Structure formats: structure tokens, C-alpha cells
Amino acid sequence: MFRLTIHTAFAAAHNLINYQGDCENLHGHNWKVEVSVTTNELDKAGLGIDFKILKRETNTLLKTLDHKYLNELPPFLEVSPSSENIARYLYHELTKILGSDKVKVEMVTVWESDFAAASYYE
Ligand SMILES: Nc1nc2c(c(=O)[nH]1)N=C([C@H](O)[C@H](O)COP(=O)(O)OP(=O)(O)OP(=O)(O)O)CN2
């Protein structure tokens, strides 16, 4: 089994809902995003999936979040835009885009600082 991982990032504003403390107020993060996929098969070039495709599709998705107020976006209208919920949202969207009989999105990890991250996997 092969695991392929890419790192990328986006910047956005949010506030946690149903939360008491500083983070219920509007603030922002430069989130780092790590996407891992697994595959058993390699193509003739020896690639599970081209990193370029992995980065391009992830970055296209992240553009919909970048420099936005997350609480105003459809995925987070009724779901608090915590790092956990962002990771789960990205996991499901990337599975729709990249998932196949050969490639499984294994895990999405979202770092909201250098010291704190949430991962989602199934
Ligand atoms: N499990 C989670 N806990 C917290 C989340 C989260 O998404 N998942 N998010 C927040 C807030 O968004 C907040 O912005 C966290 O920022 P952070 O820099 O960690 O907070 P502080 O600056 O207060 O960090 P200290 O290390 O305590 O100074 C909170 N929790």
C-alpha cells in the first residue's frame, strides 16, 4: 500500500459557535492542510496519483474557503467552523473529487496553528 501526502494552506476568518471564550469572536487563521491518499496501484510512470493533481484539486477546493468568512459559507451555516469540521468537510469533498476504485482519501489534517491540528478519517 502506498500513502501520498501533500501540504497546502488557506487563510480565512471564523468564529466558533456554541463556544464560550475568545474564539466565539471573529478572528482568523492561516490554516495548513495536509491531505493523504492511499492506493495499491501505480501507473506506468510509477505514480499512485500525480502530486500535481492532488495539489490542484485540493487548492481548487481551498479557493472556495480562502479569504472568506467561513461562518457565512454553506457548509458552515449550521455547523461550527472548527478545525474538526473543516477537516471533515474537506475529507468528504475531496473524496467526491479524487476517490475511485484505486485511490482512497485516507485523512485530512487541518492545522490552525503550528501547535494544534484536527484530523478526519473514516
Ligand atoms: N478542538 C478544537 N479546539 C479549538 C478550536 C478548534 O477548531 N478545535 N479552535 C479554537 C479557536 O479557533 C481559536 O482560534 C484557537 O486559537 P489558539 O491560537 O489555539 O488560541 P489561543 O491563542 O488562545 O492559544 P493559547 O495557546 O491558548 O494562547 C479554540 N479551540
Ligand SMILES: [Zn+2]
Ligand atoms: Zn479560530
